[in-house]
Amino acid sequence: MLENRQFLDSAKKDAVWGRGITPPQVSIDKCIGCGQCVKDCPALVLELRDKKMQVVYGEGCIACGHCWAVCPEGAVVQQEVETDTSLKPGPGPAVTADALQLLIRERRSVRLFKDKPVSKDQLIRIIDAGRYAPTGSNRQDVNYVVVSNHQKVAELRSLVEGFMENSFKLMQNSAIAFFYGMKFGRSIVYSLRHYAMWYDFLKNKKDKHAYGPLPYGSAVIIAHGQSFDSVAPFNCSVALYNCSLMAHSLGLGACFLGFVQAGANMDKKIKHWLGIPKEHQSYGAMVVGHPDVKYHRLIERREPEIKWI
Ligand SMILES: Cc1cc2nc3c(=O)[nH]c(=O)nc-3n(C[C@H](O)[C@H](O)[C@H](O)COP(=O)(O)O)c2cc1C
Numbered sequence: 001m002l003e004n005r006q007f008l009d010s011a012k013k014d015a016v017w018g019r020g021i022t023p024p025q026v027s028i029d030k031c032i033g034c035g036q037c038v039k040d041c042p043a044l045v046l047e048l049r050d051k052k053m054q055v056v057y058g059e060g061c062i063a064c065g066h067c068w069a070v071c072p073e074g075a076v077v078q079q080e081v082e083t084d085t086s087l088k089p090g091p092g093p094a095v096t097a098d099a100l101q102l103l104i105r106e107r108r109s110v111r112l113f114k115d116k117p118v119s120k121d122q123l124i125r126i127i128d129a130g131r132y133a134p135t136g137s138n139r140q141d142v143n144y145v146v147v148s149n150h151q152k153v154a155e156l157r158s159l160v161e162g163f164m165e166n167s168f169k170l171m172q173n174s175a176i177a178f179f180y181g182m183k184f185g186r187s188i189v190y191s192l193r194h195y196a197m198w199y200d201f202l203k204n205k206k207d208k209h210a211y212g213p214l215p216y217g218s219a220v221i222i223a224h225g226q227s228f229d230s231v232a233p234f235n236c237s238v239a240l241y242n243c244s245l246m247a248h249s250l251g252l253g254a255c256f257l258g259f260v261q262a263g264a265n266m267d268k269k270i271k272h273w274l275g276i277p278k279e280h281q282s283y284g285a286m287v288v289g290h291p292d293v294k295y296h297r298l299i300e301r302r303e304p305e306i307k308w309i
Contacts (some may be wrong), residue, residue: 024067030075037067037076039247063139099137105298107245110253111210113217113289122250123148123219126288129246130223130239136204136231143241143273147220156260157214158268163263164213168196179268188262195259213259220257222274224265226280236283244286253291260285 023045024037033051043060046053046067051073053067065081070122076308095103127144148155170176181189202211209216223240225232240256247254263270264282276282 007289021061021063022078023055023061024054024076024078025055027075027077027126028052030073032073032075034072036070036072040066040070041132042066047240049179058264064138082104083284087245103249106295107248108253108295109255110291110293112291112293113209113215113253114292116290116291117150117290118218118252119147120148121251123288125250126243126246126252127221129205129242132244133235135235135239137303139231139235141225141229141232142236143224143280145222145224145276147222147274147295148218153214153218153220156220156270156273157212159267159273160213160260160263161268163270164192164199164259165194167192167266168199171196184262191258200251213263215255215287217253217255217287219288220260221286222260222276222282223284223289224264224276224280227279232281233283240284240286247288252288253293254286255289257285257287
């Protein structure tokens with residue numbers, strides 16, 4: 001058992017991540033004491049006392065809204081999570097497993113785009129799909145930069161191309177490559193070395209719209225979060241993957257962009273241009289546009305390595 005009062009108090013403060021979370025409240029008259037909210041609360045905020053729900057550890061609340069959503073009587077109030085849409089979960093999942101499997105397999109990395117802008121409404125819809133993705137401790141800490149106009153996307157492309165050419169040169173110096181590996185991870189050093197030759201070939205190609213670090217789409221979405229936060233990379237990836245599925249569902253195409261992400265982290269000029277705070281890192285980037293390509297067949301993937309325990 002933890003005995004240190006000071007430690008407990010500071011842990012309680014940390015638990016709300018400085019987000020000013022208001023714990024749920026219960027309407028005593030409506031509560032029938034079924035205990036569903038108590039059982040489902042992941043943060044052990046609630047207890048059943050005298051057959052009524054009571055908040056016993058409000059500081060631990062992560063505002064996930066499970067208590068509000070699970071209560072059959074509508075007795076729980078938690079303003080932060082209440083939604084005013086008429087959308088309600090159906091008796092079963094909204095899509096069948098077969099439909100979802102098909103959607104997942106239909107989504108491809110689209111690199112050929114029409115010269116047609118993606119509307120702001122569509123971009124907001126796409127980001128909304130990221131917004132409803134899960135985050136560790138419900139921190140909801142995924143931040144987005146949207147580059148949504150043609151000229152700005154072109155500016156970003158030329159910045160990233162500059163970053164790549166410069167990095168390719170630097171990677172030829174093994175001391176610098178070692179330093180980069182220590183600072184940014186060995187895999188990006190391998191990628192930069194690997195792509196150096198390919199990039200040289202690409203530069204002389206006439207039509208390079210589909211290739212390069214940033215295909216010629218209409219918008220770029222970059223997800224960023226706190227550096228050195230062990231869950232931020234996962235939170236951003238999950239959110240951005242949701243975004244890619246929504247883009248596909250809207251009849252748009254998307255492709256993740258490893259080099260834009262790397263440039264946003266490794267090149268101060270790009271990070272500054274994007275307005276990503278110093279203490280943040282980019283954990284994913286994606287180009288979006290109207291596809292100028294249609295896939296007639298689904299592809300197969302390798303069998304996954306699974307260890308069953
Ligand atoms: C983290 C990540 C980074 C990626 N970076 C790029 C990129 O910089 N350029 C690109 O053309 N494709 C990029 N891709 C797309 C992959 O090449 C693609 O997902 C893979 O080849 C499978 O094809 P599919 O997405 O069409 O099924 C990236 C994918 C991921 C997940």
